[in-house]
Amino acid sequence: MPDDEWHVNAAWARRLASISLVFVALQGAVGLWQGWAAGSVALIAWALGAVPEGLAGAVVIWRFTGARMLSDTAERRAQIVVAVSFWLMAPYIVAESLRHLFVRHHAESTVIGIALAAIALLMMPVLGRAQRRLGTRLASAATAGEGAQSYLCAIQAAAVLAGLAVTANWSGGWWLDPVVGLAVAAIAVWQGFRSWRGDDCGC
Structure with a gap:
């Protein structure tokens, strides 16, 4: 049976997932607005990352609520959903990135987009590290996978910042923006396989 420390860690996993949900909702809404306004596929790809990130957060909250806290079946289901969430955005990002490369699309710079990406670059690694540690303590690949999502968000934010700065x-x-988009898609697919296998927590 899980001890008191396990239950404390499970409560923290729920809290961090809730914090992540709030931020990624803001990231998605503002990022899409600015990405479409600037014509930046990298910024749009990063904003679309809010969908699987939010799904991962919701799954972790679901996983550590009620009777599911002690269910190995619930953990495996949560792990699968988190893994699949990494793959949801990849096809669109690849298609848009290739289209932008072929038509030599020039993205515009956006101050709001730069500010949002900078905040994510500072915040998400801290959140991701805490989630990964909790995933290890709880033997939860779903929680560790959410931490990987947070790290991926920070990596994307850094790439978006670089792309917007170069564009400006x-x-x-001009080619850096779609290349960043392709890189983000590749990382997402790779991380999905890691999450599926439970590599992030050694499960």
């Missing part, structure tokens, strides 16, 4: 200062760097 060098017209010849």
Whole structure:
């Protein structure tokens, strides 16, 4: 039977998942608004990442609520959903990135998008580290996978920042935005396989 420390860690997993849900909702709404306004596939891809991130957070809350807290079946289901969530956005991002490359689309810069990505770059690694540690303590691949989602969000944010900065200062760097989009899609697919196997928590 899980001890008191396990239950405390499970409560923290729920709290961190709730914090993540609030932030990714903001990331998704503002990121899509600014991404479409600027024509930036990298920013749109990052904003769309809010969908699987939010799904991962909701799954962790579901996993550690009520009778499911002690269910191995619930853990495996949660792990699968988190893994699949990594793959949801990849096809769209790849298609849009390739289209932008072929038509040589030039994205615009956006101050709001830069500010949002900078906040994520500072916040998400801290959140991801805490989630990964809790995932290990709880032997929960779903929780560890959510932590990986947070790290991926920070990586995307850094790439978006670089792309927007290059776009703002060098017209010849138009290709960086769709290349960042393709890189984000590749990382998401790879992380989905890691989550499916439980690699993030050694489960």
